[in-house]
Amino acid sequence: MCDQTFMAATFGPCESCGKPSPLMNIYIKNEAINYCSFCVELMACQGLQSGESVASLKRECESLKKKLEEERGKLNDVELHQVADKIEVLGALAIKTRRVLKGHGNKVLCMDWCKDKRRLVSSSQDGKVIVWDGFTLSKENGISVPCTWVMACAYAPTGCAVACGGLDNKCSKAVAMHTNYVSGCTFTNSDNQILTSSGDGSCALWDVESGQLLQSFHGHTADVLSLDLAPSETGNTFVSGGCDKKANVWDMRSGQNIQSFESHVSDINCVKYYPSGDAFASASDDATCRFYDLRADREVAVYQKDSVIFGASTVDFSLSGRLLFAGYNDYTINVWDVLKGTRSSILFGHENRVSRVRVSPDGTALCSASWDHTLRIWA
Amino acid sequence: MALVVEMQDPKGGVKGSEQKLNVTSIPYVITGEHVLTWITNKMKSNTEEAQVMATMLVAYGYIYPIQNHKKLVMCNDGTLYRFQTDFGTFDTVDSVVAMMKLNIRKKGMLEAYEQAHYNHLNKWLNHKWDFIVMQATEQYKATKERKKADRVVLDCQERAYWVVNRPPVSGTDTFFHTALTHNIFYQQTIMRSRVKSSVSLGALVKYVTTYKNHDAFLAPCLPSNPWLTNNDNYWTLNTRRVETPTKMRVERWSFSLFELLTDLRGRDDFKIFLKKEFSGENLAFWEAAEELKWGTASSMSSKAETIFKTFLAPGAPRWINIDGRTMGMTVKGLEHPHRYVLEAAQTHVFMLMKKDTFFRYLKSPTYKDIQKKALSPEAQNFSPAQIEQNAQSCSPGIHPIILWQQEMEENAKAAAASAPVDVKAMMSKMDRKNKHILEFMHTRF
Numbered sequence: 001m002c003d004q005t006f007m008a009a010t011f012g013p014c015e016s017c018g019k020p021s022p023l024m025n026i027y028i029k030n031e032a033i034n035y036c037s038f039c040v041e042l043m044a045c046q047g048l049q050s051g052e053s054v055a056s057l058k059r060e061c062e063s064l065k066k067k068l069e070e071e072r073g074k075l076n077d078v079e080l081h082q083v084a085d086k087i088e089v090l091g092a093l094a095i096k097t098r099r100v101l102k103g104h105g106n107k108v109l110c111m112d113w114c115k116d117k118r119r120l121v122s123s124s125q126d127g128k129v130i131v132w133d134g135f136t137l138s139k140e141n142g143i144s145v146p147c148t149w150v151m152a153c154a155y156a157p158t159g160c161a162v163a164c165g166g167l168d169n170k171c172s173k174a175v176a177m178h179t180n181y182v183s184g185c186t187f188t189n190s191d192n193q194i195l196t197s198s199g200d201g202s203c204a205l206w207d208v209e210s211g212q213l214l215q216s217f218h219g220h221t222a223d224v225l226s227l228d229l230a231p232s233e234t235g236n237t238f239v240s241g242g243c244d245k246k247a248n249v250w251d252m253r254s255g256q257n258i259q260s261f262e263s264h265v266s267d268i269n270c271v272k273y274y275p276s277g278d279a280f281a282s283a284s285d286d287a288t289c290r291f292y293d294l295r296a297d298r299e300v301a302v303y304q305k306d307s308v309i310f311g312a313s314t315v316d317f318s319l320s321g322r323l324l325f326a327g328y329n330d331y332t333i334n335v336w337d338v339l340k341g342t343r344s345s346i347l348f349g350h351e352n353r354v355s356r357v358r359v360s361p362d363g364t365a366l367c368s369a370s371w372d373h374t375l376r377i378w379a
Numbered sequence: 380m381a382l383v384v385e386m387q388d389p390k391g392g393v394k395g396s397e398q399k400l401n402v403t404s405i406p407y408v409i410t411g412e413h414v415l416t417w418i419t420n421k422m423k424s425n426t427e428e429a430q431v432m433a434t435m436l437v438a439y440g441y442i443y444p445i446q447n448h449k450k451l452v453m454c455n456d457g458t459l460y461r462f463q464t465d466f467g468t469f470d471t472v473d474s475v476v477a478m479m480k481l482n483i484r485k486k487g488m489l490e491a492y493e494q495a496h497y498n499h500l501n502k503w504l505n506h507k508w509d510f511i512v513m514q515a516t517e518q519y520k521a522t523k524e525r526k527k528a529d530r531v532v533l534d535c536q537e538r539a540y541w542v543v544n545r546p547p548v549s550g551t552d553t554f555f556h557t558a559l560t561h562n563i564f565y566q567q568t569i570m571r572s573r574v575k576s577s578v579s580l581g582a583l584v585k586y587v588t589t590y591k592n593h594d595a596f597l598a599p600c601l602p603s604n605p606w607l608t609n610n611d612n613y614w615t616l617n618t619r620r621v622e623t624p625t626k627m628r629v630e631r632w633s634f635s636l637f638e639l640l641t642d643l644r645g646r647d648d649f650k651i652f653l654k655k656e657f658s659g660e661n662l663a664f665w666e667a668a669e670e671l672k673w674g675t676a677s678s679m680s681s682k683a684e685t686i687f688k689t690f691l692a693p694g695a696p697r698w699i700n701i702d703g704r705t706m707g708m709t710v711k712g713l714e715h716p717h718r719y720v721l722e723a724a725q726t727h728v729f730m731l732m733k734k735d736t737f738f739r740y741l742k743s744p745t746y747k748d749i750q751k752k753a754l755s756p757e758a759q760n761f762s763p764a765q766i767e768q769n770a771q772s773c774s775p776g777i778h779p780i781i782l783w784q785q786e787m788e789e790n791a792k793a794a795a796a797s798a799p800v801d802v803k804a805m806m807s808k809m810d811r812k813n814k815h816i817l818e819f820m821h822t823r824f
Contacts (some may be wrong), residue, residue: 020715037748040563057558065564071569078577083584086544094594098606118605119616138774161781190673207676214676214718233637233729253719257564258571276586278579295579298569320594321588339584364595365606366615379595379606 014039021366023254031328060318061251072298080300084339090322093345098365099377101132105370109166110356112186117362122375123150129164134367134377152184156191162169163187163194171196176206183225188252189235190356195343197224203240205252217250219257222239226270232277239280241268247282249294263299264306271315274338281338283312289326291338303336305343314356319363327354333368333378349376397731408445408461411454430455589634593627597818601627602756609769611776619643619782626753633746636729636737643786652745659735660697661728666691666727672718683716691724701727 012221013020023034067240106126113120118135127148131141147168154163163181165171171194176182180199187194188205193214197203203217203224222243230237237258241247247268249259266286273280279293279300287308291301303324310330319323323344333347333354352371359366365379411433418429433453436442437460443457455458492513605611616625624644630639632645639645646662653659667690671682690699691710701709705723714722740746761769 020712054558057562060562061558061565064569066563068565068569071574075573077575078580080580080583083577083580087584087587090597097594104594116776116778116782118611118776119779133775135611135777136777158783160783189669190561192673192675207677209677212676233635233640253722259568260564274583274586275590276583278586279583293576293579293583295574295582296576297568297573298576300576300580318594318596320587320590320597321583322591322594323596339587362595362602362617363593364600377606379604 016042055306069089072211072296075296076298080339084341087339088295089340090337090344092325095345095347095364095366095378097334097347097349097376098379099134101134101137101375101377102373103130103132104128104373104375106373107345107352108355108369108373108375109149109151110153111358111367111369111375112153112155112162113358113360113367114159115157115361116159117360117364119155119159120358120367120375121153121155121164122369123164123166124373125149125155129153129162131162132375134365136364148179152182152187152196154194156187157189169198171206176204176211178202178204180223184222184227185229186229188229195227195229195238197240197242199223199226201242202374203238203250215252215255217255217257219248219250219260220244220246223270227274227279230273233276239273241271241282243267245284247271247280247292249280259294259297261299263290264288266311269312272315272317275317275319281315281317281324283315283326285311287311287328289315289324289336291324301338301341303334303341303343308334313354316357316359316366318359318366319353325356325357325366327368327370329353331372332372333357333366347378350374408459408710409442410456411458411460412456413457414442414453414460426455426500455633482735513798519664593631599758601625602759603761608759609773610759610761611774612756612759614776616754619786623752624749626750626755629746629750629753633741636733639737639740648745649740652740652743653736656736656739660690660699661732661736663697663724664699665728665732668721668728671721672725674718676718679718680716683713683720686721687713699728718794 006327010292012023012034014023015034016039017036019036021036022107023036032372036200049297067117078325101122104122105126105128106124108122108124111120112124116187118133119131119140120134121129121131123129123145125148127150129143129145130139132139143162145164145166145168147166150164150166151164152171154164156162163171164186165185167181169178169181170176170186171182176185176194176196176197177200178200182196182198182199184197185194192208194206194208195203196206201218201222204213205215205217206212207214217240220240220242224240224242226242226256227238227240229235230239230248236252236349237249238252239247239249245262245264245266245268247261247264248257250256251258263285264282264284266284268282268284270283271280272282274291279291281289281291283289287310288302288304289312290299290303292298293300303326308328308330310328312326312328312334314327315324317338322338324338326334328334331350331354333350334343335345336342337344337346347368350368350370350372354368354370356369357366366379367375367377369375414433415426415429418424418432419426422429422432424432430453433442437444437453442453442460442462445461453525587670596603600613602612602616603610617628621644628642632642633639634647637650650662653662664686666684667682671679671686672683687695687710689695689697691706691713692698701724705727709721709724770805
């Protein structure tokens, strides 16, 4: 398909401590050096002793920011809606509620589909995690978690396990331990690893079997509210969004922050990759959803309308990437045409905030979870 | 430090008592007022100096407030505090961060005992993660066994410790740190390559066009969308090991190597093609590398060893043909295996398959064959009454756990069947046999 630019992380002996580990290639005064992440930290601390002043650092920061904008602008030769002009307009969509899943006793905060395309897991504020067969509407399993506000739940790729996390700072019988609430969790390509995002401002990768912390990701300056793994052949990156209005792209191997986007004016509640892995969308409290192109390294679309004034809490793409489903705090789901930037449809039905929307693995349906204690499946 | 020890002396130290916090009784609590009085008396200082001294103690974490653990000051009133227990419990990384900060503040002029501690901690850092994991596990286990009162206390302690000792968000020292890290990040970002908008946006649009007919929201799902008609034929026709896949599914395999490999049914078909070409080792290596990447931490070294013996060692039974530089780097990396040790080799092999083998597969009789055989299900149109009826007879399908077990069984069978014949071993066996016969013949004749 599209030619992927592979981010080849180097491995080898750190040029400072000599220990073999994933290396960060960084530039100091235009000189390239290869340090492991710990030595980069040490160096950052030591830099203070070399006589750099607050003012000089600030000045350098401003000039670098300007230079970055210049570089980004050089390649900005066309806008998305211009390229989309050649595409035919979408026909009318006839999306209706096909299933209503009732059973939770309180706000449903999160849900995730199983790879078998019909089962799903949902978690709610009353500490209950339920596994449903969406097709037959039967509840297959119910787990009680000893904390309220189970904000994150995920289905394992093999379908044999589920993970959940929330206000107790843990994810699933203490696989992951954060110092603040767990806002999001997802399995990687196997049942053996979990990626979590937390209110303590960090994301972390854990080994399920031993509970070992494999890698931590620091860079957000406030709570991280959401994360998503890249659906690419390399499968080495993920994007996270947080209360610092930034969306960061990370390399799972080195813990390095590869890209950062700061264009929202309020907390980012949800981030989701475009199906090709070359772009992602974000939903924010500023009532907009934005679309970022990773290869061009910039924001390429904003999905907003004067009549949409409530914050967006969740987004997901349809299988082809043409539609963006976004759940809002005004109880509706807006369906946006990703390429043309217009709203294609609104889905009514929920009686309270929509906390999560997810398209099923084969793209045949959309599931939405809401504070009205129910989940709805739309098709 | 000595001062703090003195303060905790039950006889001459600050008066402590048991206090109720919410519902739990917390032992050994002191009030801000008491602390300040004690310091004033002991140091023979005035209230102001005592205030400063006490606030420093709170800021550095020796004493922590029970309730508002983010407010790191000593209040001259009934606000409740506790002493941080011996720093031995919070050794390693936490201590290192504290030591690093101390180092910076003192601009490298640490006292002898502090320097020794710093060096000691530096050594520990090389075994950083193992130790932290051990500590964390121990602490967690111990926490569970403690009484509730102690647990609340410990929780407060830890929170307070983190508030003091984790990289703080404001303050001049941390501004340097943050600013420097930002600058490093900006420089890197400027240096990284980016693509012209027309190119990348064009690719995004192309993706939509390619997958348009496969998107159930945009094009009809054949024979019917299960969620609309309550009939799951669509899913039965697209199971993991279906004999004859649908035309749509086979078409999707041609979109990219990623799609072909992600759909396990497609991967099976690709393997049939590779077997005919006698070039199955690349895919086998790629699969093994994936298993290493996503495997449990404990299985790492054994998997790495097997992979080396099977694919990379000179004369290996399924030796993969990669360039010398990558091979050298990989073999060297295998001396200290970690989950990304095969990254370079795996990427190389993947690109080989993507740029060459994949396209030959699409032109091959294997693929053309399956394309011809593939099913094109007719659209099923149900009346609303029939849809209602279908809802009554919805089957639960096969549970994913059973599917997974079946998959594991099939994988085991396949592995046993395709175990490469160790040609060398066979040859040497034959050699020995021949030698034996010759010797026999010599002695006879």
